[in-house]
Amino acid sequence: xxxxxxxxxxxxxxxxxxxxxxxxxxxxxxxxxxxxxxxxxxxxxxxxxxxxxxxxxxxxxxxxxxxxxxxxxxxxxxxxxxxxxxxxxxxxxxxxxxxxxxxxxxxxxx
Amino acid sequence: xxxxxxxxxxxxxxxxxxxxxxxxxxxxxxxxxxxxxxxxxxxxxxxxxxxxxxxxxxxxxxxxxxxxxxxxxxxxxxxxxxxxxxxxxxxxxxxxxxxxxxxxxxxxxxx
Numbered sequence: 001x002x003x004x005x006x007x008x009x010x011x012x013x014x015x016x017x018x019x020x021x022x023x024x025x026x027x028x029x030x031x032x033x034x035x036x037x038x039x040x041x042x043x044x045x046x047x048x049x050x051x052x053x054x055x056x057x058x059x060x061x062x063x064x065x066x067x068x069x070x071x072x073x074x075x076x077x078x079x080x081x082x083x084x085x086x087x088x089x090x091x092x093x094x095x096x097x098x099x100x101x102x103x104x105x106x107x108x109x110x
Numbered sequence: 111x112x113x114x115x116x117x118x119x120x121x122x123x124x125x126x127x128x129x130x131x132x133x134x135x136x137x138x139x140x141x142x143x144x145x146x147x148x149x150x151x152x153x154x155x156x157x158x159x160x161x162x163x164x165x166x167x168x169x170x171x172x173x174x175x176x177x178x179x180x181x182x183x184x185x186x187x188x189x190x191x192x193x194x195x196x197x198x199x200x201x202x203x204x205x206x207x208x209x210x211x212x213x214x215x216x217x218x219x220x221x
Contacts, residue, residue, distance in 0.1 A: 004153075031207060033208070041195070041213070042211065042213065043148075043154065043197075043209075043211035044211070045208045045209065045210075048207065048208060055207075056207075056208055090153045090154070092153070094207065097142075097159070097201075098144075098156040098159075099156075099209065100155075100156075101152075101153025101154050101155065102153055103151075103152060103153055104151075104152070104153055
């Protein structure tokens with residue numbers, strides 16, 4: 001069973017569109033995260049939720065809106081996609097110290 | 111966030127030991143030293159962590175300098191599956207629960 005799963009795995013879309021990435025974890029963890037890995041391969045945290053409450057919100061444009069319907073899910077909605085949003089987005093979850101990462105969603109904005 | 115410095119890349123041969131260095135001269139007393147790795151086309155995965163003493167687990171060993179300003183991740187017998195980017199990360203005991211990734215070391219394993 002996959003611990004942290006993301007859908008879709010690949011996402012190709014046009015500039016200006018709105019898209020969502022879904023994340024689910026079956027580990028029973030309280031905390032979930034979104035990280036972004038850009039073309040230079042730097043991994044940066046975007047958001048963190050603990051028990052459905054936002055606890056970390058790094059300097060991310062308002063076009064990005066995370067939503068946590070329950071403790072096991074953290075979705076990422078992106079409005080008005082821009083070329084610079086092309087990246088790999090990783091979801092992660094943790095209970096304590098060591099996050100488990102999902103396989104990533106590769107987003108390409110054309 | 112305390113900064114770490116790692117070589118951009120390293121190369122080793124299969125079945126040989128690999129020593130991956132990390133400098134963290136500005137480490138504070140409550141910072142834990144964490145290592146993660148990212149295999150090709152996958153998300154990062156936890157490898158090992160420590161505070162002051164050397165640590166061993168099934169994946170690797172972590173050797174921490176006495177002054178804690180540097181550490182070394184040791185893979186005892188590298189396999190081709192160990193080819194990855196290895197990240198050395200300092201994480202405070204308390205505070206924001208986030209990982210701050212640097213550029214890491216890209217490890218290549220030759221057959």
